[in-house]
Amino acid sequence: MAADSQKFIAGKIVRGENPLNLEMPFETLEGFLTPTESFYVRTHFAIPSIDRDAWWLRIEGEVENSFAINYEELLELESVTIPATLECAGNNRSFLEPKVKGVQWGLGAVGTAEWTGVPLSILLGRAHATTNGRHVVLEGADGGMLEDPKSPPGELKFARSIPIAKARADVLLAYKMNGRELPPEHGFPVRAIVPGWYAMASVKWLQRIIVTEQPFTGYYQTIDYAYWERQKAIAELTPLTEMQVKAQIAEPAEGEVVPANSRVRVHGAAWTSNGEITKVELSTDGGATWTESKLLGESKLNAWQLWEFNWQTPTAPGRQTLIARATDSLGRTQPVERDRDRGTYMINHLLPIEVEVR
Amino acid sequence: MAADSQKFIAGKIVRGENPLNLEMPFETLEGFLTPTESFYVRTHFAIPSIDRDAWWLRIEGEVENSFAINYEELLELESVTIPATLECAGNNRSFLEPKVKGVQWGLGAVGTAEWTGVPLSILLGRAHATTNGRHVVLEGADGGMLEDPKSPPGELKFARSIPIAKARADVLLAYKMNGRELPPEHGFPVRAIVPGWYAMASVKWLQRIIVTEQPFTGYYQTIDYAYWERQKAIAELTPLTEMQVKAQIAEPAEGEVVPANSRVRVHGAAWTSNGEITKVELSTDGGATWTESKLLGESKLNAWQLWEFNWQTPTAPGRQTLIARATDSLGRTQPVERDRDRGTYMINHLLPIEVEVR
Numbered sequence: 001m002a003a004d005s006q007k008f009i010a011g012k013i014v015r016g017e018n019p020l021n022l023e024m025p026f027e028t029l030e031g032f033l034t035p036t037e038s039f040y041v042r043t044h045f046a047i048p049s050i051d052r053d054a055w056w057l058r059i060e061g062e063v064e065n066s067f068a069i070n071y072e073e074l075l076e077l078e079s080v081t082i083p084a085t086l087e088c089a090g091n092n093r094s095f096l097e098p099k100v101k102g103v104q105w106g107l108g109a110v111g112t113a114e115w116t117g118v119p120l121s122i123l124l125g126r127a128h129a130t131t132n133g134r135h136v137v138l139e140g141a142d143g144g145m146l147e148d149p150k151s152p153p154g155e156l157k158f159a160r161s162i163p164i165a166k167a168r169a170d171v172l173l174a175y176k177m178n179g180r181e182l183p184p185e186h187g188f189p190v191r192a193i194v195p196g197w198y199a200m201a202s203v204k205w206l207q208r209i210i211v212t213e214q215p216f217t218g219y220y221q222t223i224d225y226a227y228w229e230r231q232k233a234i235a236e237l238t239p240l241t242e243m244q245v246k247a248q249i250a251e252p253a254e255g256e257v258v259p260a261n262s263r264v265r266v267h268g269a270a271w272t273s274n275g276e277i278t279k280v281e282l283s284t285d286g287g288a289t290w291t292e293s294k295l296l297g298e299s300k301l302n303a304w305q306l307w308e309f310n311w312q313t314p315t316a317p318g319r320q321t322l323i324a325r326a327t328d329s330l331g332r333t334q335p336v337e338r339d340r341d342r343g344t345y346m347i348n349h350l351l352p353i354e355v356e357v358r
Numbered sequence: 359m360a361a362d363s364q365k366f367i368a369g370k371i372v373r374g375e376n377p378l379n380l381e382m383p384f385e386t387l388e389g390f391l392t393p394t395e396s397f398y399v400r401t402h403f404a405i406p407s408i409d410r411d412a413w414w415l416r417i418e419g420e421v422e423n424s425f426a427i428n429y430e431e432l433l434e435l436e437s438v439t440i441p442a443t444l445e446c447a448g449n450n451r452s453f454l455e456p457k458v459k460g461v462q463w464g465l466g467a468v469g470t471a472e473w474t475g476v477p478l479s480i481l482l483g484r485a486h487a488t489t490n491g492r493h494v495v496l497e498g499a500d501g502g503m504l505e506d507p508k509s510p511p512g513e514l515k516f517a518r519s520i521p522i523a524k525a526r527a528d529v530l531l532a533y534k535m536n537g538r539e540l541p542p543e544h545g546f547p548v549r550a551i552v553p554g555w556y557a558m559a560s561v562k563w564l565q566r567i568i569v570t571e572q573p574f575t576g577y578y579q580t581i582d583y584a585y586w587e588r589q590k591a592i593a594e595l596t597p598l599t600e601m602q603v604k605a606q607i608a609e610p611a612e613g614e615v616v617p618a619n620s621r622v623r624v625h626g627a628a629w630t631s632n633g634e635i636t637k638v639e640l641s642t643d644g645g646a647t648w649t650e651s652k653l654l655g656e657s658k659l660n661a662w663q664l665w666e667f668n669w670q671t672p673t674a675p676g677r678q679t680l681i682a683r684a685t686d687s688l689g690r691t692q693p694v695e696r697d698r699d700r701g702t703y704m705i706n707h708l709l710p711i712e713v714e715v716r
Contacts, residue, residue, distance in 0.1 A: 061590070101507070139592065149459070150508065152586040152593035153698040159592055210590055215573070217594040222580055228510040232419070232568055234497065234517055235510035236575040340511040 010037060015103045019043040020185065026107035029250035029269060032297055032306060033083065034111035036178045041185045042088050042109065044158050044220075045144040048205045052189045057173070059123055061211040062133035067126070071189050074118055075175065081116040082172065082195065083303040085271045089198035089225060089240050092347040100344040107248050110269075112304050115193045117174030120167050123209070129164060133211040136167040137218070138192050138203035150223045160201050160225070161216035161239075162194055170195050170302075173206065195302035196273035198240050198345070200225045228341040235341060242273035244348040246334060247280045247307070247326035252355045260357045261315040266293070270326035271304035279327050280307040286321035286352060287336075293324070313357050322353045368395060373461045377401040378543065384465035387608035387627060390655055390664060391441065392469035394536045399543045400446050400467065402516050402578075403502040406563045410547045415531070417481055419569040420491035425484070429547050432476055433533065439474040440530065440553065441661040443629045447556035447583060447598050450705040458702040465606050468627075470662050473551045475532030478525050481567070487522060491569040494525040495576070496550050496561035508581045518559050518583070519574035519597075520552055528553050528660075531564065553660035554631035556598050556703070558583045586699040593699060600631035602706040604692060605638045605665070605684035610713045618715045619673040624651070628684035629662035637685050638665040644679035644710060645694075651682070671715050680711045 007014040012022035022041040024034065052071045060066040088109035090102050103109075124136070143157035162171065172193040175182060182188040187204030194201040200220065221239045228235035247270035258264045266284075270277045276299040281290040293309035307324075314320065327333040335349045365372040370380035380399040382392065410429045418424040446467035448460050461467075478494070501515035520529065530551040533540055540546040545562030552559040558578065579597045586593035605628035616622045624642075628635045634657040639648040651667035665682075672678065685691040693707045 137592070150581070156593060210592075212589075216592075217596065218592050219595070222575075222595040223508070231570075234495070234568075234574075234576050235514060237577070237580040238575065 012038070012040070013106070013108065015105060019045055020047065021103045023105055024108035024111060026248060027251050027253040029267075032112060032303075033178060034113055036113065036180065036183060036186070039111040039113060039186065040088065040109045042103075042199065043142065043185065045142040047184050048141040049184070050141060050189055050205060055189050057190060057206055057209065059127045059209045059211070061137070062130045062213055063211050064128035064130060065126065069123070071175075074173065074190065077118045077122055079116055079118050080172065081114055081176075082193075083112055083114050083300050084193050084195045085110065085112040085243070085302065085304045086199040086202055087243050087271070089200055089345040090347070092351065093344055095351060096338065096344070096347065102344045110248070110271075110304075113177050114179065115172055115174040116176035116179070117172035117190070117193065120171040120173055120192070120209075121169075123173065124164070124168060124211070127211070129211045132213040134164055135161045135212045135214070135216055136164050137161040137210040137212055137216045138201075138206060139208040139210065140203045141205040141207040146219075148223070151219055156219055158203060158220060159216070159218045160203055160220055161212070161218075162197070162201055164211065166194070196242050198243055200240065225345065227343050227345055230341065240345055243271060244346050245272040245277075245326050245328045245332045246270065246348040247324035248351075249322055249324050249353050252322070252353070254353050255355070257356045257358050258313055260313055260317055262313050264311045264313050265308055266311050266322060267306065267308035268324055269304040269306050270324070272326065272328040272332065273302060275328040275330045275332070276301070277305040277326055278329050280305075281325045281327075282309045282311075283323045283325070284311055284320055287323050287350070290325065317358050318356075320355055320357055322355060323350050325350060370396070370398070371464070371466065373463060377403055378405065379461045381463055382466035382469060384606060385609050385611040387625075390470060390661075391536060392471055394471065394538065394541060394544070397469040397471060397544065398446065398467045400461075400557065401500065401543065403500040405542050406499040407542070408499060408547055408563060413547050415548060415564055415567065417485045417567045417569070419495070420488045420571055421569050422486035422488060423484065427481070429533075432531065432548065435476045435480055437474055437476050438530065439472055439534075440551075441470055441472050441658050442551050442553045443468065443470040443601070443660065443662045444557035444560055445601050445629070447558055447703040448705070450709065451702055453709060454696065454702070454705065460702045468606070468629075468662075471535050472537065473530055473532040474534035474537070475530035475548070475551065478529040478531055478550070478567075479527075481531065482522070482526060482569070485569070487569045490571040492522055493519045493570045493572070493574055494522050495519040495568040495570055495574045496559075496564060497566040497568065498561045499563040499565040504577075506581070509577055514577055516561060516578060517574070517576045518561055518578055519570070519576075520555070520559055522569065524552070554600055556601055558598065583703065585701050585703055588699065598703055601629060602704050603630040603635075603684050603686045603690045604628065604706040605682035606709070607680055607682050607711050610680070610711070612711050613713070615714045615716050616671055618671055618675050620671050622669045622671050623666055624669045624680060625664065625666035626682055627662040627664050628682070630684065630686040630690065631660065633686040633688040633690070634659070635663040635684055636687050638663075639683045639685075640667045640669075641681045641683070642669055642678055645681050645708070648683065675716050676714075678713055678715055680713060681708050683708060
């Protein structure tokens, strides 16, 4: 992540241009809400250009009342506004050893915004999902051909599914991000927000919702965005779902020089899924000793928690290794070592940051 | 398939040595039963060397009575003997255009044997599968590391699952092939026989049977031995199951010279799954006209049917294109063109054979 070799677009690190993948420099973390223009951008295909007046969202499959709704009608429905942290399932991938394929995200494929939209439960209620309906497939308008020989032939659209209980519980069809219309790169006109889940589930440019009986096994639910989970010693391919508990240090950044014998503010964010962050501990000696940091602001479900720590730096110059470690209200914490069954995803093992005291 | 560049082991075409993959030269087809020494060999790893006196088969998972059974005990149980055709799901792969990865099978990754063994239903009955038990995972003793980056890290064993209804209906735990002890390369001491299914389901070197509630998603059920099935325009990854209806010409073989203005016996085999072959038609003019061939012997469920046709060859010399086409009792027949959603498997589109009339 040498800054001098990095390319930037509008202040974001370019991790890919075609399709567009942009990362927030995580050291620019400031408030609880990530400004929309700083928010990381993850795309799999060209960004669809959608005319809101021609846009329709269809709901079909295991429903008694299949229908389509347009943008104007959607905005007339009851809406809610919630903060939610979205993290790319491959965030931190560039730190994996050995190197793996995929977008080489550093720390910044994560952000928190306020999302305004219609609860998916309202549309599912109107559609009258049948008792056979157990899964909800969210399909985007983004699509194209893939070069992966394991992908289906021809064009495919980005699509992911969630269990119907999750769909009813808290999933939003969002049309505003931080109080303003969704920008094209974030899913205009309407995207899903699946709180607590890795962001591949929060399908952008929504065009179709399909209620199904059987688990959905599309490309992005199996060949991509899946990991190996072992049952009785057999690895089974399992779609990614919830974000794993994690703390990240925003400042000081890797390689930064900090003054000796001074108070230095170490700060960052920590998040989990379906629980609260109960503590973030910091080690300034490579993991030998840990001290609790201060959690900032109130806890909000499925949104990150900022934290800070006033570090009394050593009097002697030298390299110091900082590590942050989060624990949540379900007692979950971060693993010390990487679990290789997770493939190129769900990267939340402890990540040492080296700084130089001078 | 130029014979002079082919390597043979014990009369079979070598398609791979490590792991061992051997094909029957299909023009050697004679009787209904394929002699064991001619039967194609498909392995994914080194052939396990199993001591029958130390062998145990465990049954576990969603069962009230988990137990293990040894070879001697298994042979004391009620057994049945059935003929069944096994076809590798990638049989005919070498004819695909463009070329695809995988073992380059010609026509001979198929064979029919008589299998003697204990109905799996007997063991499931003894184990008392719970009402949650919906799938039965069959695990072999064969395993190792794969180079595929999409495979789980570390060692894996070959394993496949079948629905519990199929497991109860007609699956065998076979310990004899054509009346004699299973050879090591065919699964000694005990293999599964899953009649009507592509042979990846007939797991060899059985060591464990696991009853599960959820569909099994191991490597050989998802990343490998799966294809794309479209539901509502979305391709979903689907495990291979039943063999597709198909006729193959054994003789004359591709490129063979046949005498002009003579009677030439065209013969081969045809098979399907869960139905009977009702007709095999032959075209000797590249598909312009079709004539029914003669079915030989009686029809046996999930075993191939031999057929023959007395071809009056043209008086003029030249190249002729032969095509065989099977139809089954469910009205299924062979597609004219390859369906690319099937990936590298389930290859049953019409296959022209060119011969030279001289």
